[in-house]
Amino acid sequence: MSHAPQLRIPATYMRGGTSKGVFFRLDDLPAAAQAPGAARDALLMRVIGSPDPYGKHTDGMGGATSSTSKCVIISKATVADHDVDYLYGQVAIDSAFVDWSGNCGNLSAAVGPFAIANGLVDASRVPRDGIASVRIWQANIGKTIVAHVPVTNGEVQETGDFELDGVTFPAAEIALEFLDPADEGEGGGAMFPTGNLVDELDVPGVGTFQATLINAGIPTIFLNAADLGYTGAELQGAINEDPAALARFEAIRAHGAVRMGLIGSVEQAATRQHTPKVAFVAPPADHVSSSGKPIAAGDIDLLVRALSMGKLHHAMMGTAAVAIGTAASIPGTLVSLAAGGGPREAVRFGHPSGTLRVGAQARQVDGQWTVTKAVMSRSARVLMEGHVRVPADAF
Structure with missing residues (x-):
């Protein structure tokens, strides 16, 4: 043989x-x-x-x-x-x-x-x-x-x-510049595919949620942590060891993908696992990272937790950080509101492993929001x- x-x-x-x-x-x-x-x-x-x-x-x-x-x-x-x-x-x-x-x-x-x-x-x-x-x-x-x-x-x-x-x-x-990061090729040809900074996202059998749907860095669905029953300071175990929570997030992701125009039906979500991402946000609060390091509310602008490939990420995906920075720079999004509202060109957020700062330059052109670049440091x-x-x- x-x-x-x-x-x-x-x-x-x-x-x-x-x-x-x-x-x-x-x-x-x-x-x-x-x-x-x-x-x-x-x-x-x-x-x-x-x-x-x-x-x-x-x-x-x-x-x-x-x-x-x-x-x-x-x-x-x-x-x-x-x-x-x-x-x-x-x-x-x-x-x-x-x-x-x-x-x-x-x-x-x-x-x-x-x-x-x-x-x-x-x-x-x-x-x-x-x-x-x-x-x-x-x-x-x-x-x-x-x-x-x-x-x-x-x-x-x-x-x-x-x-x-x-x-x-x-x-x-290593400093990274993501130029013109809004993904205009997807979901209706705009940073906000529905034309709204905040939408009502109806997920049958799960609920109706306020959501910011954005194409920047990577298509992302932002939700309020409180609407999901979370504080925004959760670590991986709180989500990943809860099968019901994971199923709920996947249902939200599938219906959000349809709303964003990324897929034609919720059934197609299984063949598109990498995008969109789902993240939930909350105002800053004292909390402890996964390494045991205490993070003071005064050291961050907001809390963000994001899921990747069906599980809560241990830190933050770089592309989702671009989406966070972009959404934070645009007054009226859920991310901006969690960070206190108002225009800004940089935001520091808390994630499960600690904190991250990302900058973004956004402006309105003919009534449409656009972002010229997002900047962050990695290694x-x-x-x-x-x-x-x-x-x-x-x-």
Whole structure:
């Protein structure tokens, strides 16, 4: 009986922000996986170890959470005035599915360092010492990200003293600019797909909720924590160990996706798990983070908790942070109201692992809200590099 050999595929395992994933150069993938389609999806699922009915990813590189079941494909830019194309795949854990519908804001921090280290950025644009500004085309959503990457002695600087809540050790700071982050290609061609800052979202069998539905960074449904019976200071166990709560959030997400024009029926939500996100907000309050660190109400503007791939996130997704910063900058949204109302260009919010500051510049043009950019700091680090192995008959 013959057996398929294992293929060796060049890859880098990287942390970006509070996520980590497997990074590939497009040209290093097997020929069948260099184009979108079933072969590429099957390959990435096998790399991660999905679908895994045990929910552990024991036989793959995944970590069995939404933050650690990710793959990234990088290539030379196909869009003028950019350095690289960045394509992100969110791999489902217990089902055979790769969601390409959105970006990962956290892993965006690792794209610039990977591109520089792999010679994808023109050497003339990388200083020997200083900051290299890498222009990234985010191919999933057709948006530009500018990563400001520190360089020392001609190489990416990874170590430093920048601390990020949700990440154990300090590292070098990478500033990210998400340019024109409103996703105008989805849900009616506007930042607010319904045309309203606040909607009444009716979810049969669950209830009717005030909701801010926004396309910025990533499509997001914002709710008031109090309307759901929460304080906004919940940690993962309070939500993720409550099957009824998870089912309720999924129902809200599905109906919100239809309302935003992202899908045509609630049944389609199962094939679009990565987007939209659901988050709930509350005014600032004294609370304790997941690490046991006390957070004073006076140190934050509001509390936010967000779900990713059906579970409460351990910190905050980078793309959702863009949505938070954008919504906070627009008076009248639920996010702005939770933060005290009024215009602002930056907000610091509490999440399960601590706090995060994000800035956004929004303005009204012909009665429509638009945002020019959102800014936040993250860090990134290579965890391992070399090759991943997958059975040759896996895709």
